[in-house]
Amino acid sequence: MIQIRKGTLADEQTIAGLISELGEAVGALREVNPVSWYSTLRKMIASPEWTFFIAEDGKKPVGLLVLLILPSLYYGANLAAITELIVTKEYRGKGIGKLLVEEAKNIAKKMGCAELDVSVEVQNEEAIGFYQKLGFKRKHADFWMEI
Numbered sequence: 001m002i003q004i005r006k007g008t009l010a011d012e013q014t015i016a017g018l019i020s021e022l023g024e025a026v027g028a029l030r031e032v033n034p035v036s037w038y039s040t041l042r043k044m045i046a047s048p049e050w051t052f053f054i055a056e057d058g059k060k061p062v063g064l065l066v067l068l069i070l071p072s073l074y075y076g077a078n079l080a081a082i083t084e085l086i087v088t089k090e091y092r093g094k095g096i097g098k099l100l101v102e103e104a105k106n107i108a109k110k111m112g113c114a115e116l117d118v119s120v121e122v123q124n125e126e127a128i129g130f131y132q133k134l135g136f137k138r139k140h141a142d143f144w145m146e147i
Contacts, residue, residue, distance in 0.1 A: 002062070002096055004103045007052030009045050012038060015052060018064040022086035053103050055087070055096050063087040065100035069111050080108035082118040101134055 007015060016037075044050040049070060055063030065085045072079040082104060087096045108116050119142050120127045 001057075002094075002099060003056050004053055004099055005056065007045065007054045007064075009042060011045075011052065011054060012041060014054060014061045015041060015064060018054075018061060018086050018088070019084065021088060022064075022084055051104075051107060053100050055091075055100055057091070061088075062091040063096045063100055065104055067104045067107060069108065069113060072114070075114040077114040078108075078112050080104065080111065080113040080116045082116065085118070097130060098134060 044066075045052060049068055051067040051069070053065040053067065054061055055065075063086060066083045068081045068083050069078050070081075071077075082101070085097060085100060087094075087100075105116055116136075117139075118131055118136060120131060
């Protein structure tokens with residue numbers, strides 16, 4: 001049976017493994033400095049703005065959702081954003097992603113969020129279909145630049 005729980009500092013290696021799988025899945029692997037990566041992870045886990053949800057089948061980690069909640073002057077309320085979501089390859093299509101999103105949605109509601117946002121790579125049609133099936137709608141275009 002799949003259980004969803006909040007991640008803690010003790011889950012560093014689990015989170016690292018799942019994020020690595022996400023990078024492979026979307027073709028976004030890049031060289032990272034492990035010292036700065038783990039330092040960033042520790043800051044995020046310790047911060048009240050970030051919540052890590054880990055899906056487990058028994059003790060086996062099979063999914064991860066990272067949720068960011070920030071105040072928004074535009075909305076006059078908190079805003080929630082899914083920054084990462086991965087379900088391991090062999091567990092995809094079994095409703096785990098939906099369970100993770102529902103858990104994030106419940107926390108976002110409790111935190112007074114006006115909406116739940118997620119960004120998806122334009123070419124990731126599987127993820128776009130997944131989010132649309134859950135009721136997400138296209139709202140705007142995202143832009144970025146290297147700095």
